[in-house]
Amino acid sequence: MKKDKAMKYVLRPLKDTPQGFYLLLGGLSVLLALGLGAVWHMEHNGHIVTGMNNQIVWGLPHVFAVFLVVAASGALNVASMASVFGKTEFKPLAPLSGVLAIALLVGGLMVLMLDLGRPDRLIVAMTHFNFKSIFALNIFLYSGFVGFVVAYLWTMMEHRMNRFTPLAGLFAFLWRMALTTGTGSIFGFLVARQAYDSALLAPLFIAISLSYGLAVFIWVLMLASQGSARPLGDGLMARLARLQVIFIAAGFYFVLVYHLTNMYFTKHHDFERFILLDGGIYTAMFWLGQIVLGTLLPLVLLLAPGIGAMRRRIAASAGLVILGGFAQMYVTIIGGQAFGLVLFPGYQVSSSFFDGVTASYHPSLPELLLGLGGVAVVGLIVMLALKVMGFLPERLDDAALDMAPVQATPAAA
Amino acid sequence: MKHDHNTSSPETVAKSSSRRGFMGVAAAGMAGILLAPGVRLIEIAQAAPTAGSASAGASSKVRWGMLIDSDKCASGCTDCVTACNTENGLSGGTLPTDSQWIRKIEIKEIRTGKTQSLPMMCQHCAEPPCVDVCPTGASFKRADGIVLVDKHICIGCRYCVMACPYKARSFVHEPVHNQKTDVPRGMGTVEGCTMCVHKVDKGEMPACVTACSDAGHGAILFGDLNNPESEIAKRVASYPSRQIREDLHLNTGVRYSGI
Numbered sequence: 034m035k036k037d038k039a040m041k042y043v044l045r046p047l048k049d050t051p052q053g054f055y056l057l058l059g060g061l062s063v064l065l066a067l068g069l070g071a072v073w074h075m076e077h078n079g080h081i082v083t084g085m086n087n088q089i090v091w092g093l094p095h096v097f098a099v100f101l102v103v104a105a106s107g108a109l110n111v112a113s114m115a116s117v118f119g120k121t122e123f124k125p126l127a128p129l130s131g132v133l134a135i136a137l138l139v140g141g142l143m144v145l146m147l148d149l150g151r152p153d154r155l156i157v158a159m160t161h162f163n164f165k166s167i168f169a170l171n172i173f174l175y176s177g178f179v180g181f182v183v184a185y186l187w188t189m190m191e192h193r194m195n196r197f198t199p200l201a202g203l204f205a206f207l208w209r210m211a212l213t214t215g216t217g218s219i220f221g222f223l224v225a226r227q228a229y230d231s232a233l234l235a236p237l238f239i240a241i242s243l244s245y246g247l248a249v250f251i252w253v254l255m256l257a258s259q260g261s262a263r264p265l266g267d268g269l270m271a272r273l274a275r276l277q278v279i280f281i282a283a284g285f286y287f288v289l290v291y292h293l294t295n296m297y298f299t300k301h302h303d304f305e306r307f308i309l310l311d312g313g314i315y316t317a318m319f320w321l322g323q324i325v326l327g328t329l330l331p332l333v334l335l336l337a338p339g340i341g342a343m344r345r346r347i348a349a350s351a352g353l354v355i356l357g358g359f360a361q362m363y364v365t366i367i368g369g370q371a372f373g374l375v376l377f378p379g380y381q382v383s384s385s386f387f388d389g390v391t392a393s394y395h396p397s398l399p400e401l402l403l404g405l406g407g408v409a410v411v412g413l414i415v416m417l418a419l420k421v422m423g424f425l426p427e428r429l430d431d432a433a434l435d436m437a438p439v440q441a442t443p444a445a446a
Numbered sequence: 447m448k449h450d451h452n453t454s455s456p457e458t459v460a461k462s463s464s465r466r467g468f469m470g471v472a473a474a475g476m477a478g479i480l481l482a483p484g485v486r487l488i489e490i491a492q493a494a495p496t497a498g499s500a501s502a503g504a505s506s507k508v509r510w511g512m513l514i515d516s517d518k519c520a521s522g523c524t525d526c527v528t529a530c531n532t533e534n535g536l537s538g539g540t541l542p543t544d545s546q547w548i549r550k551i552e553i554k555e556i557r558t559g560k561t562q563s564l565p566m567m568c569q570h571c572a573e574p575p576c577v578d579v580c581p582t583g584a585s586f587k588r589a590d591g592i593v594l595v596d597k598h599i600c601i602g603c604r605y606c607v608m609a610c611p612y613k614a615r616s617f618v619h620e621p622v623h624n625q626k627t628d629v630p631r632g633m634g635t636v637e638g639c640t641m642c643v644h645k646v647d648k649g650e651m652p653a654c655v656t657a658c659s660d661a662g663h664g665a666i667l668f669g670d671l672n673n674p675e676s677e678i679a680k681r682v683a684s685y686p687s688r689q690i691r692e693d694l695h696l697n698t699g700v701r702y703s704g705i
Contacts, residue, residue, distance in 0.1 A: 079633045081619040086542035090604040090617055150602015150617060150634030157599050161582040168581035168605055224575060224694060225611030374613055376566070376690055377705075380553040384566070385527075385540040386613060388551055393542070 042125040042433065044190065046423035047261045054260050058416055061409040068406015071399035072147045080150065083400050088392030089370045094148040096362045097404030100245065101141030101411065102175075102216055103238055104358070106209035107246015108134040109182065110276070113209075116185070116202025122435045125426035126254070131186045132424045133253055134209075134246070135179055136414035142175060144407035167218045174212045181205040213239045220365070227304035228369030233294065237287035241361065244280035247273065248354035255348055257419055258429055266431030267343070274347050278335050281354060285328050300378070307372045307391075308364065315368035318360045327357010367394055506589040510641060510699060511671040512655070513678050513687060514564055517704035518665035521563040524550050526666065529657030533642060535626040545616035547639045548654055553705070562705055565654065565666070568593055568614040568639035569690065570699030576606035576615060591671075591699050592641045600635040607636060611691045614638050671699065
């Protein structure tokens with residue numbers, strides 16, 4: 034890629050990639066093959082081979098898919114910082130941010146699509162639309178997102194188009210807000226279920242997307258830096274860490290408001306009791322996974338100085354945010370279904386169709402493999418993009434990025 | 447729908463048109479043949495609401511509905527469930543993955559201890575959430591208020607199962623065998639109570655209604671809610687009845703009395 038004076042940085046494909054690169058590439062390919070094998074098994078025998086049933090109709094594949102789709106829009110953060118919010122020092126990282134966003138979306142959608150009862154009818158989904166359905170709208174939001182980000186990448190990487198980068202970046206940013214609003218609304222529009230039926234889910238999903246997306250970006254950036262021997266600057270890492278703190282806090286705020294409003298409405302008390310107190314695995318996942326590991330511990334790691342080296346703390350907190358994110362998706366999607374529909378308030382209810390009882394769900398291996406297959410696709414797309422096309426600047430140190438020197442922020446301590 | 451080109455013999459076509467034209471006509475003919483099963487199903491879906499006028503299509507003048515009297519519904523009796531399973535070719539299994547189009551619910555008021563029994567199935571809402579959320583339009587409502595799934599365009603996303611307040615939809619988890627010709631089902635698609643549309647269109651009663659009547663309970667009254675002269679409309683107008691989850695304002699076609 035030619036030198037671009039206006040952007041003051043040079044994007045270079047990875048050269049002389051270490052053996053680890055090919056090992057990871059091979060591992061991800063095997064994971065993808067296993068995922069596709071699981072799909073074949075599921076489609077051949079039906080969803081009976083999964084843990085899903087008529088009470089928990091969306092299972093582990095949806096946990097993976099929604100996490101990836103939500104993280105996709107958040108992965109665009111760094112690019113938006115540069116193009117929309119004028120933090121030009123992030124500009125050299127914008128291409129990686131864009132390609133990661135596309136990869137995450139493709140991985141998530143692949144899982145979602147291959148879990149359909151009839152994935153062979155994809156063409157039906159593309160030709161029959163019910164525009165009142167947020168799912169149908171999402172088909173446009175998702176494909177539009179890919180289109181806008183590709184256009185945005187093009188304006189960044191093609192010198193003659195550079196002047197359009199701010200405009201393309203703005204459209205991509207606005208579109209990612211719409212996209213995550215749409216993803217949150219998949220649940221928000223389910224009026225009959227206690228766990229959903231809340232407009233708060235749209236902003237909540239936007240807030241957690243910022244956090245998940247940045248966490249994934251940090252991991253990818255650190256791996257890419259290591260694999261290409263392009264050392265990262267402390268200033269850059271401190272900025273990313275500070276952003277992560279803000280995003281974790283924003284996500285936590287919406288989770289707090291969501292539960293507080295539910296606790297205010299008497300009709301939701303049973304549901305809150307289920308998630309917060311006596312929901313078994315869902316309660317454990319909420320407190321231990323989502324709150325302690327996914328929220329509090331990363332905040333402590335990022336804010337408390339003196340707990341070991343900064344890089345390790347940032348890497349660990351990003352990993353914890355991702356782990357907590359999966360827990361949050363599990364509680365939201367599966368916990369939300371496990372708490373049964375309330376048809377007769379004030380009555381004890383029983384039937385042959387599991388009315389009045391907490392639905393049981395045991396995730397199966399094919400579901401897990403399908404989900405991991407989606408993660409593998411993300412990894413493969415990013416690795417191949419870095420290797421073949423070059424989405425990474427040739428230098429990542431602070432001087433090259435015009436990054437301000439490390440300030441005495443708590444995160445940078 | 448007509449497929450005139452089906453009647454042309456290959457010889458005639460070959461003489462009168464180029465080879466390319468022949469291929470086009472043949473392909474269109476094949477498409478017509480392949481489409482035929484689908485056309486048949488659409489015809490069934492659009493069949494007349496009353497007997498004797500099979501080509502009229504479902505009429506919006508009619509609103510098919512049921513009034514279920516839980517005082518007459520006997521606890522422990524599952525005749526309606528059995529009849530539904532037999533009529534629609536369901537296995538009758540009660541595993542978490544089995545389809546149940548109708549189920550008996552036993553309810554006990556916590557405050558008073560009063561117990562009651564009632565059947566629960568698709569409530570055939572006038573404003574069905576399942577139809578709102580379906581991305582392809584496979585979930586649809588006929589003009590006469592019966593809510594159905596078009597098995598040809600259902601992609602198996604299960605969003606309707608998530609959206610239904612009544613847990614009335616089931617997803618087919620396994621290959622289906624011994625299907626009834628009037629009731630198409632398919633692995634990987636969603637299904638639910640059709641109000642026995644294939645019987646209603648022939649002027650007959652839904653299977654559960656007949657079974658309940660045969661058992662001597664007569665707890666389910668079926669009829670046209672729009673016709674003020676019908677028994678169901680008179681009863682709904684004269685006696686208290688309610689919709690389950692009436693807070694959602696879905697205007698259900700199935701009403702309950704006695705609860």
